[in-house]
Amino acid sequence: MHNKNLNELTIVESLTLLKEGKISSVELTKACLDQIDKYDNKIKAYITVTRDLALEQAQTADAQIQQLGINAWDSQPLLGIPYSCKDNFSTKGIETTASSNILKGYIPPYESTVTQKLKDAGAILLGKTNMDAFAHGSSTETSDFFTTKNPWNVSTTPGGSSGGTAAAVAANMCIFGIGSETAGSIRGPAAWCGITGLKPSYGRVSRYGVIAMASSTDSPGPLAKTAQDCALIANIIAGKDNLDATTADSPVENYLHSTDHYSLKTLKIGIPKQYINIELEDGVRTKIEDTIAFLKDYGVTFKELDMLDTKYSIAVYTILQRSEVSSNLARLDGIRYGQTRDSFGTEARNRMMLGAYTLSAGYYDAYYAKAQKVRTLIIEDFAKAFKEVDLILAPTMPNLAPKVGISESSPLFGELADVLQEPSSIAGLPAVAVPCGTYNGLPVSIQFIGPRLSEELVLAAGIEYQKINTHHLNFPDLERTTNV
Amino acid sequence: MTDLLGNYKLVLGLEIHIHVNTKQKMFCGCDANIYDAEPNTHTCPTCLGLPGALPVPNYEAVKKTQLLGLATDCQLNTNSKFDRKHYFYPDLSKGYQISQYKEPLCEHGKIVLSSGRIAEIERIHLEEDTAKSKHENGKTLIDFNKGGMPLMELVTTPCFSNIDDAVEFAKMVRDLARYLNISEADMEKGQMRIEPNISLRTAEMERLDELPPYKVEIKNINSFRFMEKAVKCEIVRQRGILETGLTPEQQNRGYDENKNVTVAQRSKEEAHDYRYFPEPDIPPMIFSEQYIEDIKKQLPELPAELAVRLATKYQLKETQIFELIKSENKDLVQKLEELASHNLDPVKVANLLLNKLEYRNLSTEAFIQQYNKDNETMDDADMLTQAVKKILAANTEIVDQYKNGKESVLNFLLGQVMRETKGKANPEITMQLIKELI
Numbered sequence: 001m002h003n004k005n006l007n008e009l010t011i012v013e014s015l016t017l018l019k020e021g022k023i024s025s026v027e028l029t030k031a032c033l034d035q036i037d038k039y040d041n042k043i044k045a046y047i048t049v050t051r052d053l054a055l056e057q058a059q060t061a062d063a064q065i066q067q068l069g070i071n072a073w074d075s076q077p078l079l080g081i082p083y084s085c086k087d088n089f090s091t092k093g094i095e096t097t098a099s100s101n102i103l104k105g106y107i108p109p110y111e112s113t114v115t116q117k118l119k120d121a122g123a124i125l126l127g128k129t130n131m132d133a134f135a136h137g138s139s140t141e142t143s144d145f146f147t148t149k150n151p152w153n154v155s156t157t158p159g160g161s162s163g164g165t166a167a168a169v170a171a172n173m174c175i176f177g178i179g180s181e182t183a184g185s186i187r188g189p190a191a192w193c194g195i196t197g198l199k200p201s202y203g204r205v206s207r208y209g210v211i212a213m214a215s216s217t218d219s220p221g222p223l224a225k226t227a228q229d230c231a232l233i234a235n236i237i238a239g240k241d242n243l244d245a246t247t248a249d250s251p252v253e254n255y256l257h258s259t260d261h262y263s264l265k266t267l268k269i270g271i272p273k274q275y276i277n278i279e280l281e282d283g284v285r286t287k288i289e290d291t292i293a294f295l296k297d298y299g300v301t302f303k304e305l306d307m308l309d310t311k312y313s314i315a316v317y318t319i320l321q322r323s324e325v326s327s328n329l330a331r332l333d334g335i336r337y338g339q340t341r342d343s344f345g346t347e348a349r350n351r352m353m354l355g356a357y358t359l360s361a362g363y364y365d366a367y368y369a370k371a372q373k374v375r376t377l378i379i380e381d382f383a384k385a386f387k388e389v390d391l392i393l394a395p396t397m398p399n400l401a402p403k404v405g406i407s408e409s410s411p412l413f414g415e416l417a418d419v420l421q422e423p424s425s426i427a428g429l430p431a432v433a434v435p436c437g438t439y440n441g442l443p444v445s446i447q448f449i450g451p452r453l454s455e456e457l458v459l460a461a462g463i464e465y466q467k468i469n470t471h472h473l474n475f476p477d478l479e480r481t482t483n484v
Numbered sequence: 485m486t487d488l489l490g491n492y493k494l495v496l497g498l499e500i501h502i503h504v505n506t507k508q509k510m511f512c513g514c515d516a517n518i519y520d521a522e523p524n525t526h527t528c529p530t531c532l533g534l535p536g537a538l539p540v541p542n543y544e545a546v547k548k549t550q551l552l553g554l555a556t557d558c559q560l561n562t563n564s565k566f567d568r569k570h571y572f573y574p575d576l577s578k579g580y581q582i583s584q585y586k587e588p589l590c591e592h593g594k595i596v597l598s599s600g601r602i603a604e605i606e607r608i609h610l611e612e613d614t615a616k617s618k619h620e621n622g623k624t625l626i627d628f629n630k631g632g633m634p635l636m637e638l639v640t641t642p643c644f645s646n647i648d649d650a651v652e653f654a655k656m657v658r659d660l661a662r663y664l665n666i667s668e669a670d671m672e673k674g675q676m677r678i679e680p681n682i683s684l685r686t687a688e689m690e691r692l693d694e695l696p697p698y699k700v701e702i703k704n705i706n707s708f709r710f711m712e713k714a715v716k717c718e719i720v721r722q723r724g725i726l727e728t729g730l731t732p733e734q735q736n737r738g739y740d741e742n743k744n745v746t747v748a749q750r751s752k753e754e755a756h757d758y759r760y761f762p763e764p765d766i767p768p769m770i771f772s773e774q775y776i777e778d779i780k781k782q783l784p785e786l787p788a789e790l791a792v793r794l795a796t797k798y799q800l801k802e803t804q805i806f807e808l809i810k811s812e813n814k815d816l817v818q819k820l821e822e823l824a825s826h827n828l829d830p831v832k833v834a835n836l837l838l839n840k841l842e843y844r845n846l847s848t849e850a851f852i853q854q855y856n857k858d859n860e861t862m863d864d865a866d867m868l869t870q871a872v873k874k875i876l877a878a879n880t881e882i883v884d885q886y887k888n889g890k891e892s893v894l895n896f897l898l899g900q901v902m903r904e905t906k907g908k909a910n911p912e913i914t915m916q917l918i919k920e921l922i
Contacts, residue, residue, distance in 0.1 A: 090529075090534070090535065108534065108536070110528075110529045110534065112536060207536075208537070209529075209536040211535040212536065212765075214764075215765050242540065245538065245767060246764075246765060246767060323761060324764060327579070327761070330572075331578040331579045332579075336577075359760075359761050360757050360759055361757045361759075364759075364760075364761070
């Protein structure tokens with residue numbers, strides 16, 4: 001902790017130092033802002049930096065700490081901690097574009113539930129991060145504004161759609177970040193940027209105020225430096241929300257204590273053949289095999305699983321997601337928000353066209369209705385698997401972060417990159433993606449997938465995994481990687 | 485009407501939209517009392533359709549819709565859901581309306597009309613209303629107050645063969661909505677709108693139960709009178725087309741009340757593909773048997789049932805019953821039953837309550853007191869009539885004197901009646917009766 005710059009701290013470390021009075025929230029916030037000043041012109045993680053607001057909030061936090069001492073954190077568990085937020089979360093009074101030209105200049109008059117909860121918990125918003133426009137992509141290359149670069153190697157993509165947030169966390173331009181996943185948008189960029197991401201169960205975290213991509217799968221969640229930090233954030237943002245009818249009623253556990261209830265050594269972990277016997281990039285396969293061997297040595301019991309081919313999930317996901325996208329974007333009809341529909345990017349247009357087609361009379365049964373039926377089969381397939389095992393382990397991404405420009409050469413690039421995440425997304429399951437090493441200077445990641453609403457279980461696996469190795473402590477040397 | 489139709493038969497169905505009188509709008513927390521409010525003062529991120537805002541269904545509106553379903557003999561679906569209906573219009577903030585497509589709340593109901601004919605209800609579903617556009621000085625202004633208001637839609641089969649039945653049905657639905665406290669259904673305030681769909685067929689088609697190959701829907705009619713007029717002028721228009729050997733185009737039309745004509749709005753052939761799909765923001769609704777039983781218990785006695793009871797239990801007169809089953813007279817029925825339980829004559833009580841306003845606000849005790857006092861002065865029409873008749877019969881000579889112009893004898897007759905009734909008769913009424921009966 002002592003040889004770290006403040007902006008490199010985790011939430012847990014920051015809180016310790018803040019509580020000991022060794023640092024102030026202003027210092028912590030300034031350290032993040034300085035890092036943004038220094039590197040974001042190369043990384044391009046942020047669309048908007050809310051510097052003045054952040055410093056003002058940090059001062060308020062320091063005043064509260066001054067006044068209440070250690071008790072200040074009783075009601076505000078994240079008091080004084082600065083974070084970055086994906087630009088599809090509505091932030092009252094702060095421009096929110098979802099990286100799209102059609103929403104350029106749109107300033108929401110209301111706050112999303114997640115950012116409101118973080119605000120209430122004392123967290124400080126540093127700014128809004130870049131993403132694929134409307135989250136349509138896995139690289140940030142479909143952002144209508146600019147492409148974010150991977151801090152590990154700026155000639156590669158950070159992944160997407162929460163690429164801005166992932167890059168901001170990996171480049172230590174914030175203490176933690178908030179993203180959202182429809183199928184791979186948290187886990188993917190977390191994997192390629194070498195950080196930890198929690199994709200919560202569908203309905204565990206409120207979608208209220210998050211500009212919808214695919215309403216039936218969108219899951220807001222944290223991207224952070226450790227699984228423990230993810231647990232801490234999940235404690236704040238999870239739970240029933242009266243403004244989102246799809247949130248689950250079940251109580252939220254204290255995820256920080258999840259390792260008290262579960263241990264990797266007593267869990268049975270399944271590895272689906274269909275997630276391993278696919279085209280994995282060499283470096284990825286090596287690291288995954290190393291990780292499985294390492295965990296076996298540690299005492300984990302593994303079982304091979306035979307599950308549905310992931311190709312069905314790609315088909316189902318593509319149809320359902322395009323259908324919902326075509327509907328969700330219909331409100332941007334060119335009448336409100338100041339821009340005409342000309343300003344929709346190519347990717348958004350493609351998805352709206354495809355979605356309108358799959359929902360149209362005469363094709364609905366062949367596409368949408370059939371996809372829903374197959375979705376049920378996929379949910380059942382997981383239910384069957386979880387009768388045999390407690391958790392599923394799989395590579396998070398089949399490949400290392402590819403070169404910038406990749407998405408232009410393959411229209412279904414995202415779907416192929418997200419193949420290992422789409423089945424669990426469609427089924428609404430939670431998963432934690434954690435770094436498991438680097439290959440050629442690029443991070444590799446594994447994911448633990450659990451049954452619906454088993455956040456405690458997947459977080460316990462992630463936290464324990466990070467107790468027994470140091471992969472999550474590796475961060476890119478920005479001095480070197482941005483100096484090219 | 486037969487004149488209007490010539491050799492054709494009318495095929496008429498109705499769609500009736502009614503604002504449900506909930507406290508909040510259909511999918512957000514906005515105050516639903518929007519009538520007479522300043523434009524855009526009852527709005528929020530959800531009913532404005534702002535990016536990221538989500539709908540949360542108002543189960544009060546759901547329950548009220550189900551209540552109307554029960555009252556109209558509908559089947560309540562235990563599984564129901566909302567769907568998105570897509571179309572582009574400036575007053576539709578999300579580019580889709582949250583409605584119900586495949587699994588409406590209520591289906592297959594009916595109402596028995598006074599003729600004994602049965603009006604068939606296909607479905608009653610719940611949806612959100614759109615906002616209101618206002619065209620002014622070449623500009624279009626939009627008031628989102630109405631956007632997201634809970635709106636139930638009742639759809640009949642094309643079961644009406646004459647306008648009177650359809651009007652009676654629409655009025656019965658309005659009365660039911662009021663009676664069940666589902667809506668004030670004030671058509672002037674836009675709380676109830678009617679959309680008749682009309683086509684004509686030959687007697688032969690009617691015999692074969694064959695529907696015409698087209699239908700014309702008249703949108704947004706806001707009074708029963710206009711509905712009648714609109715249907716009539718549509719009959720004339722369609723008959724004109726049919727008589728030239730052509731088939732009227734399937735389309736939506738509007739009724740211009742100033743010119744008394746219907747005007748084409750858009751053709752159904754080029755109508756939108758609404759691209760319905762299940763609303764992913766709202767979980768499907770599953771209603772337990774217990775829940776449905778509970779609503780059934782909440783269903784008050786319906787006017788038809790009340791009429792039967794008032795007739796059998798209290799032997800009220802038909803005209804009294806007709807008045808008492810009106811929803812605005814619910815309180816009077818309650819009073820009547822209370823008073824009848826104190827051994828007061830129900831027919832008399834009903835008379836007093838309906839015809840003498842001063843009785844309505846009396847407490848039970850005060851009412852009984854007043855009632856007994858009145859009875860002492862004996863204004864009971866039947867008994868008094870008998871007394872007068874008896875006196876007149878016993879004094880035929882005096883009656884003749886009166887008939888010959890001697891009006892002063894009336895006082896003598898009055899005196900006789902007063903003696904006969906031991907002074908209980910009301911002199912004014914008695915005098916009137918004497919004059920009538922002579």
